[in-house]
Structures are given as C-alpha cells and as structure tokens.
Amino acid sequence: MKHHFNFSLKNYNTFGVESVARELIEFDEEEELLKFFRDNIPENKLILGGGSNILFTKDFEGTVIHYKKKGIEILSEDDNEIILRSHAGEDWDALVEFSVQNNWYGIENLSLIPGTVGAAPVQNIGAYGVEMKDCLIEVEGVSLLELKKEILPAAKCNFGYRTSIFKEKLKNQFLITAVVIKLSKTKKLNLDYRALRDYFQGRNFEEIDINEVRKGVIEIRQSKLPNPSELGNAGSFFKNPVIDEERLSYFQSLYRDIPYHKIGEAIYKVPAAWLIEKAGLKGKRIGNVDVHKNQALVIVNYGDATGKEIIDFAEMVKNTVNEKFGIKLEYEVNII
Numbered sequence: 569m570k571h572h573f574n575f576s577l578k579n580y581n582t583f584g585v586e587s588v589a590r591e592l593i594e595f596d597e598e599e600e601l602l603k604f605f606r607d608n609i610p611e612n613k614l615i616l617g618g619g620s621n622i623l624f625t626k627d628f629e630g631t632v633i634h635y636k637k638k639g640i641e642i643l644s645e646d647d648n649e650i651i652l653r654s655h656a657g658e659d660w661d662a663l664v665e666f667s668v669q670n671n672w673y674g675i676e677n678l679s680l681i682p683g684t685v686g687a688a689p690v691q692n693i694g695a696y697g698v699e700m701k702d703c704l705i706e707v708e709g710v711s712l713l714e715l716k717k718e719i720l721p722a723a724k725c726n727f728g729y730r731t732s733i734f735k736e737k738l739k740n741q742f743l744i745t746a747v748v749i750k751l752s753k754t755k756k757l758n759l760d761y762r763a764l765r766d767y768f769q770g771r772n773f774e775e776i777d778i779n780e781v782r783k784g785v786i787e788i789r790q791s792k793l794p795n796p797s798e799l800g801n802a803g804s805f806f807k808n809p810v811i812d813e814e815r816l817s818y819f820q821s822l823y824r825d826i827p828y829h830k831i832g833e834a835i836y837k838v839p840a841a842w843l844i845e846k847a848g849l850k851g852k853r854i855g856n857v858d859v860h861k862n863q864a865l866v867i868v869n870y871g872d873a874t875g876k877e878i879i880d881f882a883e884m885v886k887n888t889v890n891e892k893f894g895i896k897l898e899y900e901v902n903i904i
C-alpha cells in the first residue's frame with residue numbers, strides 16, 4: 569500500500585491533463601483497503617483505474633483510490649467453456665491477448681481497449697458488436713458504503729449502452745476488485761460489424777481464426793484512433809444518441825445519407841461522429857484542443873491543454889450539434 573498527499577494525476581489520465589489529488593492511496597489487496605478504511609471511509613472519494621475514461625477539469629479535493637492487484641486464474645472449465653477470474657488491476661488488453669492466445673472466444677473484438685479489467689464493467693465497454701456484459705458472470709468487490717466484500721451477479725449490474733450500476737447508483741461506492749467471465753472453447757466469432765466485414769472482404773469467413781480477428785480489430789483501431797501515449801485523449805468523448813422513428817424520418821427527409829442502427833422497436837442509434845462532422849466540427853481546433861481528424865467522436869489534447877479548456881471545447885461541440893439537430897449529446901467520459 570502507498571499513501572500519497574497532494575499527488576499529481578498528470579500521468580494517471582490519458583488526456584494528460586494536470587490535476588492534483590489531495591490524497592491518493594494505492595492498494596494491492598482488498599484486506600489492506602478494508603483495514604485502512606475501517607474507522608473512516610472518506611466522504612469525497614474517486615476510484616481510479618488507468619484514467620482512460622476520465623477528464624479532470626480541476627484539482628480533486630478528496631481521496632483517490634487506486635486498486636492495483638493483477639493476475640488471471642482459471643476457475644473451472646469443460647470441453648466447451650472456460651471460466652476465468654481476473655483481478656481488477658490487470659490490463660484489459662492483457663486479458664484479451666491471453667484469451668486469444670488460448671483460443672478462448674468472446675472478447676477478441678474488445679482488443680486494444682485501454683484501461684484496467686476493473687473498469688471494464690463500469691461503462692460496459694463495447695466495440696465491434698461485443699460488450700463486456702456478453703461474457704460477464706459476476707463482479708467481486710468492496711462496498712465502500714458498508715465496507716464489506718460483495719459479489720454482484722451480472723443480472724444485478726444494470727448493464728446498458730456504455731453504462732451500468734457502477735456508473736450510476738454505485739458510482740464511487742463499489743470498488744470492483746475482480747471480474748469473473750465465461751468464454752467459449754468452441755469457435756464463435758462475431759464478424760457482423762461493418763468495419764470487420766469490410767476488413768475481411770473477399771475472405772471465406774469460415775476460415776478466419778481468432779488471432780486474425782484480434783489483428784484486424786487492432787489494425788482498424790490504430791488506423792482511426794489516436795494513440796493516447798502520443799496524443800492525449802479518452803477515446804469516444806460522446807455517446808451515440810438514441811432517437812425515435814419520428815425524429816429519424818424527419819432527419820432522413822433532410823439528410824438522405826444519415827446512418828442509423830436499430831436498437832429496439834422504433835428506436836434508433838445515430839452516430840454522434842456523423843452529427844459532429846455534419847455540424848462542420850471534424851478537425852476543428854481551438855488552442856491545443858481539437859476534434860480528431862480521423863474520428864470525430866474523439867477530442868484530443870495536443871499538449872498543454874487544461875481540463876477546463878477541454879470541457880469548454882466539448883460544451884461548444886455539444887451546443888453546436890444541439891443548435892443544428894436539436895439533439896443533446898451526452899458525455900461518455902467521466903467528468904471530474
């Protein structure tokens with residue numbers, strides 16, 4: 569366990585913005601945390617993983633909790649399935665790589681998503697037609713309200729599009745210390761997503777193997793998304809908005825090329841990136857902040873931007889889209 573005071577979070581967030589935490593405590597074990605907070609659970613607390621889905625807009629006048637335990641273990645297996653438990657401090661992509669190397673199917677489409685395993689259920693990470701909830705059995709953790717260990721089965725996690733109980737009701741109240749997932753040992757690939765179908769165009773889909781899918785996902789991501797170690801960013805800054813059939817028909821009468829994806833009875837998801845681009849903001853730069861030229865969902869810090877400058881820029885994007893389309897974009901990134 570390490571205890572820091574007045575700690576700079578600049579290297580603890582992928583936007584690379586400066587923010588000083590009054591206190592940061594790094595824990596390696598659940599028991600340490602339970603013992604440390606036994607008499608006094610801080611009121612103002614923030615759970616921090618790899619900082620790849622967070623924007624600090626100011627200093628944090630509270631206690632940052634950083635849980636570091638790594639490791640992946642097999643809980644059980646049969647001829648068809650394997651159940652793995654990964655500790656929360658493990659790198660998410662290390663878990664994906666390990667699974668792919670062993671030909672265990674289910675999370676290969678989630679390759680190269682930055683961050684920790686512990687944060688993956690928080691926003692129910694998703695990419696290329698697969699979400700965390702698809703393989704999750706349960707989440708282990710510590711309730712920071714009652715200071716006791718708890719296990720939450722997937723059915724109680726309220727998973728939705730880029731959300732869960734950990735991003736809403738239990739935000740900063742439940743420290744995820746491990747996740748238990750189920751993967752398939754029999755070949756089961758999900759190549760329905762357009763970008764993947766395009767990538768494998770001309771190939772016999774039956775012959776594609778899991779390693780090729782991981783490689784494909786990595787190549788597609790690297791061609792579109794800025795690498796946070798080179799350009800500060802937190803991936804998609806906005807969620808894709810959901811609209812009803814009436815609004816979709818109205819937009820179709822104005823823009824015949826509007827892309828959409830049906831997600832329920834008369835409910836559609838429209839790409840926020842398309843709205844931002846149509847609002848003329850793709851590549852727009854103010855000072856050291858811009859809308860990325862290859863992916864309009866991503867806001868980039870070119871160097872020394874402050875969190876305040878980035879959030880002001882994001883508000884400008886939100887307002888411009890709202891003025892043009894009457895759609896209020898929501899942030900996917902956690903704003904602190």
Ligand SMILES: Cc1cc2nc3c(=O)[nH]c(=O)nc-3n(C[C@H](O)[C@H](O)[C@H](O)COP(=O)(O)OP(=O)(O)OC[C@H]3O[C@@H](n4cnc5c(N)ncnc54)[C@H](O)[C@@H]3O)c2cc1C
Binds near residue numbers: 685734744801802
């Ligand atoms: C280049 C880039 C690409 C990305 N692509 C995708 C993508 O394709 N799909 C996608 O879904 N996301 C994507 N993201 C967002 C991000 O990688 C994920 O949300 C990731 O799960 C965040 O992990 P983290 O450890 O960095 O979490 P952090 O940013 O540290 O925290 C995120 C949230 O989770 C909470 N949290 C963190 N750890 C725990 C824990 N152990 N227990 C309880 N709460 C916790 C935090 O309080 C915070 O609210 C991308 C980000 C980047 C920079």
